[in-house]
Amino acid sequence: MKKRKILIIIIIAFLIGFFIRDGCEGKKEAYKTGTIQKSNQWWTCSMHPQIRQPKMGKCPICFMDLIPAEQETISASTNAITFTEEALKLMEVETSLVERKYVEAQIKMVGKIDYDEARVKYISSWVPGRIDRLYVDFTGIEVTKGDHMVYLYSPNLISAQAELLQSVAAKNDLKSESSDFLTSSIESTLKAAREKLRLLGLTTQQIEEVEKTGKPTDHITIYAPIGGIVIEKNINQGAYVETGTKIYTIADLSEVWVKLDAYESDLIWLRYGQKVEFTTEAFPAESFEGVISFISPVLDPQTRTIKLRVNVKNTDGKLKPGMFVHAIVKTNVAASGNVMDANMANKWICPMHPSVVKDSFNQCDICGMDLVKTETLGYVSEKKHEHIPLVIPASAPLITGKRAVVYVRLPDPNKPTFEGREVVLGPRAGNYYIVQKGLNEGEIVVTNGNFKIDSALQIQAKPSMMSPKGEEKPMPAGHQH
Numbered sequence: 001m002k003k004r005k006i007l008i009i010i011i012i013a014f015l016i017g018f019f020i021r022d023g024c025e026g027k028k029e030a031y032k033t034g035t036i037q038k039s040n041q042w043w044t045c046s047m048h049p050q051i052r053q054p055k056m057g058k059c060p061i062c063f064m065d066l067i068p069a070e071q072e073t074i075s076a077s078t079n080a081i082t083f084t085e086e087a088l089k090l091m092e093v094e095t096s097l098v099e100r101k102y103v104e105a106q107i108k109m110v111g112k113i114d115y116d117e118a119r120v121k122y123i124s125s126w127v128p129g130r131i132d133r134l135y136v137d138f139t140g141i142e143v144t145k146g147d148h149m150v151y152l153y154s155p156n157l158i159s160a161q162a163e164l165l166q167s168v169a170a171k172n173d174l175k176s177e178s179s180d181f182l183t184s185s186i187e188s189t190l191k192a193a194r195e196k197l198r199l200l201g202l203t204t205q206q207i208e209e210v211e212k213t214g215k216p217t218d219h220i221t222i223y224a225p226i227g228g229i230v231i232e233k234n235i236n237q238g239a240y241v242e243t244g245t246k247i248y249t250i251a252d253l254s255e256v257w258v259k260l261d262a263y264e265s266d267l268i269w270l271r272y273g274q275k276v277e278f279t280t281e282a283f284p285a286e287s288f289e290g291v292i293s294f295i296s297p298v299l300d301p302q303t304r305t306i307k308l309r310v311n312v313k314n315t316d317g318k319l320k321p322g323m324f325v326h327a328i329v330k331t332n333v334a335a336s337g338n339v340m341d342a343n344m345a346n347k348w349i350c351p352m353h354p355s356v357v358k359d360s361f362n363q364c365d366i367c368g369m370d371l372v373k374t375e376t377l378g379y380v381s382e383k384k385h386e387h388i389p390l391v392i393p394a395s396a397p398l399i400t401g402k403r404a405v406v407y408v409r410l411p412d413p414n415k416p417t418f419e420g421r422e423v424v425l426g427p428r429a430g431n432y433y434i435v436q437k438g439l440n441e442g443e444i445v446v447t448n449g450n451f452k453i454d455s456a457l458q459i460q461a462k463p464s465m466m467s468p469k470g471e472e473k474p475m476p477a478g479h480q481h
Helices: 002-033 085-091 156-172 180-199 204-213 264-269 450-459
Strands: 080-082 094-097 104-115 120-124 129-134 148-153 219-223 228-233 246-251 255-263 275-280 288-295 305-313 324-333 390-393 404-410 417-429 432-437 444-448
Touching: 080 450, 104 264, 104 305, 104 417, 148 246, 156 180, 156 204, 180 204, 255 264, 255 275, 255 324, 264 305, 264 324, 264 417, 390 444, 404 450, 417 450, 444 450
Parallel strands: none
Antiparallel strands: 080 417, 094 444, 104 255, 104 324, 120 246, 129 148, 148 219, 228 246, 255 305, 275 288, 275 324, 288 305, 390 432, 404 417, 404 444, 417 432
16 A cells, blocks of 8 residues: 555656656746747835835835836936826826917006196295285195285386386386387386296286286285196185295196005016006996106015006096006017017117107107107017017926926837926916927927926936936835845
8 A cells, every 4th residue: 555655746746846846847848949038027116116126025115016117118328217198197108299489478567646747837926925814724725827826015016117117107207209228228128027927927917917007016916837736725814924935735646556566576567658548346247557757776675565656647637646556568589688569679769758659860849859759668579589588388397496397209100209308487477488408399398297297206216397307215214126
């Protein structure tokens, strides 16, 4: 019985050895004939994709079974990566062309309405005296040019009027045979007497009335120099005043200023003479327009803003000084940083009055200054290809604060390949960035899914947004094998 068992064991061992030897010989033959190739399969963890091993096993971090890594996601380039079409769909990758076009930037600002300083006038006493009557008793009253405002008693007027009457009498006593020198002297004296009274505040009609009646007056009526609103009343009736004492302040509100605050980063978009649209709390559904007439040369160190002044017509009187406004400037920027405005191309503008714009060199209709070309103020003269900026969507670049990276799709007909590229960006204009360096017109950049591509590069220890040199971060202590 024992011999039979031993015999059976020997037979089984012989058969096992025969099959093992036959299998090894078959594998050797397969390698020789090339029917079996050496595998380059890598294995990774679905929870920790940074783990990559050449053979099947367990994840050293979570001890999950490793799975085969996708070979299609590895590219030979140091900063490029490829994906399958199915992977791109799952990653929801979207792309856009790098193109040249004018893009609109909308600069939003806040501010408030103020008086136009050129339309604020003072009514003051031109001679010392006593105010016998104030015709406007309180502020807020609207007056028109020429309205009587103050009735002033002044003894100083008596002597000046006496000189005028003496000169008038001397002229009347001239005879036809009087010498030319005497006639000229009397005429000059009369003219000087009239001018003295005019400088003391008498109007031409008042001077003519004194000459006609031959009686001097010790009172003078002061009239409004402009039409507007009395915004200040500085003295009361019955008070004594000196020469130059301010009595009233009148503001003409037919044109007002809007003072706005613009951020330092928005200065590149703003130009003298640009149109500004704004709304107020009182009339939220109505839009008003004005023109930038002044950009402060000094930055406010506390708010980091620049003061802008906008001239606005206010013929209907809706705009009140002190109102808060929300303003917006819409502008197209050229590649050189200048502003493209068709209404300003090849024009001439007054440096003091931006509303005066002409087609050729001339003088300002308001102040007489020579007009200057709009190009000297930062406008583009005409539309040219080199003026059109190169732009990409604002979602394309990954910005770290020190650098900007975009992912460009390479023209690979076999499989989608993306390359990370560092670019130099200009200012942002709405939903676009102006590209100064790093991209060419016609290239394709990723606008959605770029973070996923960047993460895949980081896993493979290739150059990415946060690791420009592609340094591979070491595994935590206790998990290195």
